Amino acid sequence: MQSTSHAFKDNARAALANQTLQKAMRHVKTGFIDKRAKARARLPEFDALRDVARDIKNHTLANLDFYLERYEEKVIASGGQVHWAPTAEDAVKAVLDICRRVDARVVTKGKSMISEEIALNQAMERAGLDVVETDLGEYIIQLRKEPPSHIIAPAVHLTKEQVEADFRHHHRELPPERALGEPVQLVAEARQMLRRRFLEADVGITGANFLVAETGTSIIVTNEGNGDLTQTLPRVHIVVASLEKVVPTLEDVSTILRVLARSATGQEFSSYTTFSTGPRRPEDPDGPEEYHVILLDNGRSNMLGGQFQDMLRCIRCGACMNHCPVYHAVGGHAYGWVYPGPMGAVLTPNLIGVDEAGHLPNASTFCGRCEAVCPMRIPLPKMMRHWREREFERHLTPATVRSGLALWAFFARRPKLYRFATGLQARLLGRLGRAAGRFDALPFARGWTRHRDFPAPEGRTFQQLWAERQKGGRR
Amino acid sequence: MAEERPRVGLFVTCLVDMMRPSVGFAAVKLLEDAGCSVEVPEAQTCCGQPAYNSGDRADARALAEQTIRAFEGFDYVVAPSGSCAAMLKEHYPALFDADPALKAKAEDLAGRTWELTAFLTDARGMTAVNSDFSGKITYHDSCSGLRELGVKAQPRRLLQSIPGVELTEMTEAEVCCGFGGTFCVKYPEISNKIVTAKADFILASGADTLLAGDLGCLMNMAGKLQRRGSAIQVRHVAEVLAGMTDQPAIGEPSGGEPARRRA
Numbered sequence: 058m059q060s061t062s063h064a065f066k067d068n069a070r071a072a073l074a075n076q077t078l079q080k081a082m083r084h085v086k087t088g089f090i091d092k093r094a095k096a097r098a099r100l101p102e103f104d105a106l107r108d109v110a111r112d113i114k115n116h117t118l119a120n121l122d123f124y125l126e127r128y129e130e131k132v133i134a135s136g137g138q139v140h141w142a143p144t145a146e147d148a149v150k151a152v153l154d155i156c157r158r159v160d161a162r163v164v165t166k167g168k169s170m171i172s173e174e175i176a177l178n179q180a181m182e183r184a185g186l187d188v189v190e191t192d193l194g195e196y197i198i199q200l201r202k203e204p205p206s207h208i209i210a211p212a213v214h215l216t217k218e219q220v221e222a223d224f225r226h227h228h229r230e231l232p233p234e235r236a237l238g239e240p241v242q243l244v245a246e247a248r249q250m251l252r253r254r255f256l257e258a259d260v261g262i263t264g265a266n267f268l269v270a271e272t273g274t275s276i277i278v279t280n281e282g283n284g285d286l287t288q289t290l291p292r293v294h295i296v297v298a299s300l301e302k303v304v305p306t307l308e309d310v311s312t313i314l315r316v317l318a319r320s321a322t323g324q325e326f327s328s329y330t331t332f333s334t335g336p337r338r339p340e341d342p343d344g345p346e347e348y349h350v351i352l353l354d355n356g357r358s359n360m361l362g363g364q365f366q367d368m369l370r371c372i373r374c375g376a377c378m379n380h381c382p383v384y385h386a387v388g389g390h391a392y393g394w395v396y397p398g399p400m401g402a403v404l405t406p407n408l409i410g411v412d413e414a415g416h417l418p419n420a421s422t423f424c425g426r427c428e429a430v431c432p433m434r435i436p437l438p439k440m441m442r443h444w445r446e447r448e449f450e451r452h453l454t455p456a457t458v459r460s461g462l463a464l465w466a467f468f469a470r471r472p473k474l475y476r477f478a479t480g481l482q483a484r485l486l487g488r489l490g491r492a493a494g495r496f497d498a499l500p501f502a503r504g505w506t507r508h509r510d511f512p513a514p515e516g517r518t519f520q521q522l523w524a525e526r527q528k529g530g531r532r
Numbered sequence: 533m534a535e536e537r538p539r540v541g542l543f544v545t546c547l548v549d550m551m552r553p554s555v556g557f558a559a560v561k562l563l564e565d566a567g568c569s570v571e572v573p574e575a576q577t578c579c580g581q582p583a584y585n586s587g588d589r590a591d592a593r594a595l596a597e598q599t600i601r602a603f604e605g606f607d608y609v610v611a612p613s614g615s616c617a618a619m620l621k622e623h624y625p626a627l628f629d630a631d632p633a634l635k636a637k638a639e640d641l642a643g644r645t646w647e648l649t650a651f652l653t654d655a656r657g658m659t660a661v662n663s664d665f666s667g668k669i670t671y672h673d674s675c676s677g678l679r680e681l682g683v684k685a686q687p688r689r690l691l692q693s694i695p696g697v698e699l700t701e702m703t704e705a706e707v708c709c710g711f712g713g714t715f716c717v718k719y720p721e722i723s724n725k726i727v728t729a730k731a732d733f734i735l736a737s738g739a740d741t742l743l744a745g746d747l748g749c750l751m752n753m754a755g756k757l758q759r760r761g762s763a764i765q766v767r768h769v770a771e772v773l774a775g776m777t778d779q780p781a782i783g784e785p786s787g788g789e790p791a792r793r794r795a
Binding site (some may be wrong): 066069070073382383385386387419420421422423424425426428429442444445446447448449450454458462465466468469470472475476479482483491492493494495497502504505507508509510511512513514515517518519520521522523524 | 550551552556576577582583588591594595679680706708710713715718719720721726727754755756759782784785
C-alpha cells in the first residue's frame with residue numbers, strides 16, 4: 058500500500074480530532090489489556106514460557122537458511138510447491154500466475170498482513186479477479202476500502218454504528234427494516250453474505266502464523282473459522298508468508314502458541330488452530346487440489362545479523378500496540394502503512410526505509426510498556442532508539458532538534474559554564490514566575506505551553522545552594 | 533568504615549538542579565537519615581538522556597564519561613529520579629561496547645547506582661520516615677523507574693509509614709503521563725492527549741496531593757492539572773518523605789492567589 062508514514066504528524070492531528078475514532082479507540086484500552094493480564098495471571102509459567110519462546114526464535118533465526126530449506130523439502134514431499142519471493146512484486150506475480158493458470162475468477166482470503174504488505178488485493182482486482190475478504194474485520198474494511206488499523210483487529214478503529222451503516226449501504230438486497238444494532242446481528246449478516254462466496258471461490262489465500270520445518274506444515278490461528286473455509290473449499294490454496302515465520306518443530310509451535318493467544322486476546326487458545334500440510338491426499342475427504350506457499354523476504358534477510366534481527370521474532374500478537382499510549386491516542390491509521398504501534402515503529406523503517414517512516418520510531422515516550430508485555434521479549438524501545446541514531450547520523454533529524462541539542466550539549470559538557478548558565482536561567486525564570494508560580498506561555502516552549510502551564514523554577518540552582526551550605530551558609 | 537557510614541554521591545539531576553532544588557535537599561536529608569554521608573560532585577550536569585534518546589550517541593557518550601568520572605570512588609550513587617538512575621544503571625554500559633576499559637567503569641557505576649526510594653528501602657533497610665505531612669496522596673509510577681528498575685512498592689511503603697498520609701490509588705497509575713522527555717515538545721498534541729487522560733484519573737482519585745519520583749513527569753502533570761484549574765498539590769515524593777514541604781508545590785505561587793504570567 059502507499060505509505061503516508063512521512064505525514065505521521067498530520068495523520069495524528071486528524072486522528073486526535075476525530076471523535077468517532079476516539080470513541081472506538083476506548084475499547085482497545087479496556088478490552089485487550091484486562092484480558093491479557095487475567096490470562097497471564099492464570100498461567101504461572103507464562104513469563105518462563107516467554108523466555109523459551111524467545112530462545113526458539115533466536116535459534117531459528119541463527120539457522121534460518123537451514124530451516125527454510127528443510128521446510129521447502131517437506132512441502133514438496135507433501136505435494137505442495139514453494140515460491141521464493143525476494144520482493145513484494147515477486148510475491149504478487151507468483152500469486153497472479155497461479156490464479157491465471159487455474160483460470161480463477163473468485164478468490165477468498167483469510168486474514169493476512171503479508172497480503173497487505175504486498176498490496177495483493179489491489180493487484181488482484183486490477184487483474185480482474187473478484188477478491189473477497191472473509192475475516193469479519195477485513196470484510197468490513199474491504200467494504201470501506203480502508204487498510205487495517207490493527208494487526209489482529211483490523212476494524213478496531215470503527216464503532217458498531219459505523220459498521221451497521223456500511224452493511225446497510227452495501228447489502229442492498231437485504232430487507233431495509235432488519236435489525237442490525239447488535240454485534241451478533243452484524244456477525245450473522247456477514248456470515249450470511251460470505252457463505253455463498255466461500256462456495257464460489259476458485260482460489261483461497263491465507264497467511265500463516267507458523268511454518269513448521271520438520272513437517273512442511275503451515276498453521277493459522279483464527280477465531281471465526283473463516284480461514285478453514287478459505288483454505289479447504291477452493292481448488293487451490295495459496296499461503297502467503299514471510300520467511301521468519303518458520304520454526305523447527307511442532308513442539309516449538311506448541312510452546313509459542315501458549316504465549317500467542319494469551320498475549321493477543323487473552324484467550325488460552327484461539328478458537329481454531331489449523332494445520333495445513335500439502336494438498337488433498339487420495340484418502341482425504343476434502344481439501345485443495347493444489348497447495349502453494351509464497352515465501353516472502355521483502356527486506357527481512359537484511360535484518361539478519363544486524364541491530365534489528367530481534368524484530369524477526371515477532372509473532373504478530375498485537376500486545377505492543379494494545380498497551381501503547383501513543384497507539385491509544387492516534388489509532389493505527391496514523392502510522393501510515395501496514396504495521397502500526399511499537400512493532401510497526403521498528404519494522405516499517407526496515408521495510409520501506411527510514412526516510413519515509415522516520416517519524417514512527419520517534420513518536421514514542423519510551424515508556425517501555427510494549428517491551429514489558431511482548432511475549433517474544435523484543436526490545437522495542439531499544440530498536441526505536443537505533444533508528445533515531447541512524448537518522449541522527451544521516452542528518453535526517455529535524456534541524457531545530459539538532460541545533461537545540463547541540464547548544465544544550467555544548468553547555469552540559471562543560472560543568473562550570475553549565476553551572477553559570479543554569480544559575481542565570483533559574484534566576485531569570487524564577488523571578489519572572491515567582492508571583493504566579495508558573496507560566497501559561499513561554500516563547501521557547503510553545504509545544505508545552507499550548508497545552509499546559511510551565512512551572513516556574515524556585516530561583517536558585519541546587520548547586521548554588523549546596524555550595525553555600527558547604528561554606529557554612531544557610532539555605 | 534564504608535559499611536557503617538557509606539559515602540553517597542548525589543546525582544542531583546539537571547531538572548532538580550535548575551527547577552526545584554528543594555527536592556535535592558529533601559534527598560540529602562533522607563540519605564543522611566539513612567546513615568549516609570552525602571556529597572555532591574560539582575562536575576555533574578545531566579545524565580545525557582536527551583542526547584541518547586535523540587540518537588546523538590557522541591554527546592550521550594561524552595556526558596556518560598563525565599558522569600562516570602564525577603562519581604568515581606563513591607560507595608553509592610543515588611538519584612531522585614528513576615529515569616536518570618536507569619540511564620546510569622541500564623544504559624551507560626552499552627554506550628561503551630567498543631571501549632572495554634570505559635565499559636568496565638560504566639558497569640562499576642551501574643552497580644553502585646540507585647533510585648532514591650529504592651535505595652532507602654532496599655539498600656538501607658529503611659522502613660519508616662520522619663515526616664509530619666498530612667494529606668490524601670495518589671502516586672504516579674513513572675515509566676523508567678517502574679519498568680527498568682522495579683520501583684513500585686518502595687515509595688508506597690515509606691509513604692505509608694507517615695501517620696498523616698492516606699494513600700489512594702488512581703486508575704492506570706502505571707501508564708505513561710505523556711512526558712517522554714523531548715517527546716512532549718516533538719509531538720505536543722499526542723502528549724497532550726496522554727496527559728489529559730492521566731489528569732482525569734488523578735482528579736477521579738479524590739486525592740489532594742499527587743506524588744511521583746521524577747520531576748519531568750511531575751512538571752507535565754502539574755502543568756496540565758493547573759491549566760485545568762485543579763487545586764491538587766503536586767510534589768516530588770522526596771519532599772513529603774523528608775517532611776520538607778515548606779516550598780510551594782510545583783507550579784504554585786509563593787503566596788496568595790495564582791496570577792498568570794507571560795514571559
